[in-house]
Amino acid sequence: xxxxxxxxxxxxxxxxxxxxxxxxxxxxxxxxxxxxxxxxxxxxxxxxxxxxxxxxxxxxxxxxxxxxxxxxxxxxxxxxxxxxxxxxxxxxxxxxxxxxxxxxxxxxxxxxxxxxxxxxxxxxxxxxxxxxxxxxxxxxxxxxxxxxxxxxxxxxxxxxxxxxxxxxxxxxxxxxxxxxxxxxxxxxxxxxxxxxxxxxxxxxxxxxxxxxx
Amino acid sequence: xxxxxxxxxxxxxxxxxxxxxxxxxxxxxxxxxxxxxxxxxxxxxxxxxxxxxxxxxxxxxxxxxxxxxxxxxxxxxxxxxxxxxxxxxxxxxxxxxxxxxxxxxxxxxxxxxxxxxxxxxxxxxxxxxxxxxxxxxxxxxxxxxxxxxxxxxxxxxxxxxxxxxxxxxxxxxxxxxxxxxxxxxxxxxxxxxxxxxxxxxxxxxxxxxxxxx
Numbered sequence: 001x002x003x004x005x006x007x008x009x010x011x012x013x014x015x016x017x018x019x020x021x022x023x024x025x026x027x028x029x030x031x032x033x034x035x036x037x038x039x040x041x042x043x044x045x046x047x048x049x050x051x052x053x054x055x056x057x058x059x060x061x062x063x064x065x066x067x068x069x070x071x072x073x074x075x076x077x078x079x080x081x082x083x084x085x086x087x088x089x090x091x092x093x094x095x096x097x098x099x100x101x102x103x104x105x106x107x108x109x110x111x112x113x114x115x116x117x118x119x120x121x122x123x124x125x126x127x128x129x130x131x132x133x134x135x136x137x138x139x140x141x142x143x144x145x146x147x148x149x150x151x152x153x154x155x156x157x158x159x160x161x162x163x164x165x166x167x168x169x170x171x172x173x174x175x176x177x178x179x180x181x182x183x184x185x186x187x188x189x190x191x192x193x194x195x196x197x198x199x200x201x202x203x204x205x206x207x208x209x210x211x212x213x
Numbered sequence: 214x215x216x217x218x219x220x221x222x223x224x225x226x227x228x229x230x231x232x233x234x235x236x237x238x239x240x241x242x243x244x245x246x247x248x249x250x251x252x253x254x255x256x257x258x259x260x261x262x263x264x265x266x267x268x269x270x271x272x273x274x275x276x277x278x279x280x281x282x283x284x285x286x287x288x289x290x291x292x293x294x295x296x297x298x299x300x301x302x303x304x305x306x307x308x309x310x311x312x313x314x315x316x317x318x319x320x321x322x323x324x325x326x327x328x329x330x331x332x333x334x335x336x337x338x339x340x341x342x343x344x345x346x347x348x349x350x351x352x353x354x355x356x357x358x359x360x361x362x363x364x365x366x367x368x369x370x371x372x373x374x375x376x377x378x379x380x381x382x383x384x385x386x387x388x389x390x391x392x393x394x395x396x397x398x399x400x401x402x403x404x405x406x407x408x409x410x411x412x413x414x415x416x417x418x419x420x421x422x423x424x425x426x
Contacts, residue, residue, distance in 0.1 A: 010420055018413070022397060078423030079416060092312070096305035097411060100395075113415050152418055154411070176418040178411065182313075184235060192421035194414045198310060198367070198391065200231070201407045202326050203292060205365055205389040207223055208405035210291030 009047045010077060012039060016047070017073045020066040027063030051076045082114055084150045088141070088165055089157030090120040090129055093180055097154050098131045116148050121161075138165075145172040152176045159183050222260045223290060225252060229260070230286045233279040240276030264289045295327055298365035299358065299387075301351075301378055303333040303342055306393055307369030311344045329361050334374075351378075358385040365389045372396050 005013070019036060020028055030041040048064070051072045074080040087094045098118050120126050121138040129135060136144050144150070153174050157165050162181035169177060176192035179185055185193055218226070232249060233241055243254040261277070264285045287293045300307045311331050331348040333339050339348040349357050357363070366387050370378045375394035382390060389405035392398055398406055 007424075010424070014413075014416060014420065077416075077420050079419055083415075083419055085415060092305045092309035096309060099305070100411060112419075113412065151422065152415060175422045178414045178418060192418050194418050194421070196409060196411075196414060198313060198409075199326065200227075201391045201409060202296075202298060202365060203227060203290075205391060205405050205407050206292055206296055206325075207227065207290050208407070209364065209388045211220075211223070 005050050005076065009050060012037075012043070012047050013050075013073050013077060016044070017070055017077075020064065020070050020073075023066055025066060027065050029063035032063070079112055082111060083152060084114045084116040084148060085152035085154065086117040086119060086133075086145065086150050087115070087154045087156060088119045088138075088169065089155065089161070090118050090122075090125050090135065091156065091158070094118065094120070094154070094156030095129055095131075097156065098129070098133065113152075116150050117144050119144075138168075141168055142172040145169070145174060150174065152178070155179045155181060155185075157181060218263050218289065222263060225250075225256070225260050226263075226286050226290060229257065230283055230290075233277065233283050233286075236279050238279060240278050242276035245276070292325055295325060296365060297327045297329040297361060297363045298367065299330040299332060299346075299363050300328070300367045300369060301332045301354070301382065302368065302370030302374070303331050303335075303338050303348065304369065304371070307331065307333070307367070308342055308344075310367050310369065311342070311346065326365075329363050330357050332357075351381075354381055355385040358382070358387060363387065365391070368392045368394060368398075370394060 015037065016033060019033060030044045033039065033044050034041050048069070051069075071080070087097050090098065098115070115133045117133055118126075118129070118131055118135040119138045119141050120135070123137050126135040126137050151174065153169050153176075155162060155165060155169070155177050159181045162179065162183045163185060166177055166179070166185045166187055170187055170191055174191070176194070177185065177187070178194045178196060180196050182197055182199060184195075187193060228250065229246060232246060243257045246252065246257050247254050261282070264282075284293070300310050303311065311328070328346045330346055331339075331342070331344055332351045332354050333348070334351040336350050339350050342348060364387065366382050366389075368375060368378060368382070368390050372394045375392065375396045376398060379390055379392070379398045379400055383400055383404055387404070389407070390398065390400070391407045391409060393409050395410055395412060397408075400406060
């Protein structure tokens with residue numbers, strides 16, 4: 001189904017889901033969503049119409065009920081099954097994300113994402129680090145990723161190692177990478193990549209500051 | 214000038230600047246930009262027209278010359294002067310960003326952003342950690358931020374400490390925060406915030422994967 005929903009509509013549905021999650025049990029009206037996001041009510045209603053029955057059941061004049069709409073959005077966006085991810089590169093950044101508690105953010109404690117493994121070329125690190133998930137030397141990446149059907153990776157290696165590690169992840173069957181290294185990865189077109197460039201965040205912030213001034 | 218440029222146009226100009234930076238010295242045509250971004254050529258030309266003289270000077274049938282257009286975009290977006298930032302919270306994540314080499318990304322090595330200080334409530338950490346910038350105990354935040362005119366902060370404290378630390382940063386005169394804690398900060402309307410939620414990156418990635426499938 002997700003293929004029939006446009007990129008911008010997917011982004012809006014994801015953001016709407018976050019708003020609903022933050023609302024707790026209270027219904028959220030399209031007027032409130034409009035106020036928070038700037039999207040016209042008819043756009044919000046149109047996005048929700050993409051959800052099919054799940055959407056129709058929850059839209060009413062009293063607003064959208066989080067308990068009904070969140071699962072409908074998750075289903076439409078393919079977020080309704082748990083996906084496994086790994087952390088590659090266990091320096092400061094990687095080991096921070098190994099122990100991040102922010103992944104468990106579904107209602108009633110259900111996890112959308114499961115940290116399944118961590119990898120580093122430094123065998124000492126792999127042996128010494130504390131981690132809720134098993135850690136492996138990097139040469140076992142292919143084997144472990146396939147065995148546990150790991151789909152996604154947080155790439156936390158130094159910039160000069162990022163392209164090589166990304167290629168190994170692609171060869172091992174990883175489907176998507178969140179790249180924290182400040183480089184542009186060249187990858188096969190069927191791999192999804194999200195870049196987190198802190199320098200770009202600072203730029204965006206500087207632009208926001210300037211526009212507030 | 215930046216106030217007269219719309220939010221979406223600012224985002225496009227920023228992305229165009231990244232494309233130009235990656236191009237090195239080679240000119241980039243609007244057709245190439247269209248291919249990479251999906252934006253129609255006339256949108257790109259219109260965005261560049263916002264740059265005023267700087268834009269007119271660089272648009273030609275041979276494409277946009279990075280050496281001329283990058284400074285014009287920087288000026289229009291207010292990225293043409295160096296801004297100071299600090300890191301707040303020096304656990305694994307914060308200490309990773311203390312030693313991040315990705316901030317120096319201007320042409321010819323000029324730095325857009327200067328890491329001016331790090332702060333932590335743990336005085337031991339402040340004394341022991343290696344850092345290219347001076348580190349201070351958290352109670353000195355207000356004094357140091359004012360003394361060095363620090364404008365931005367990377368907020369790397371645990372989730373339960375984030376709101377309190379953000380309020381202290383606001384009181385100290387910080388203008389913008391990149392928030393890495395998985396919480397929604399409540400801040401005065403004149404503060405700019407960018408949130409880096411790794412769980413949301415995984416969600417976006419999962420949606421991308423699904424749409425490629």
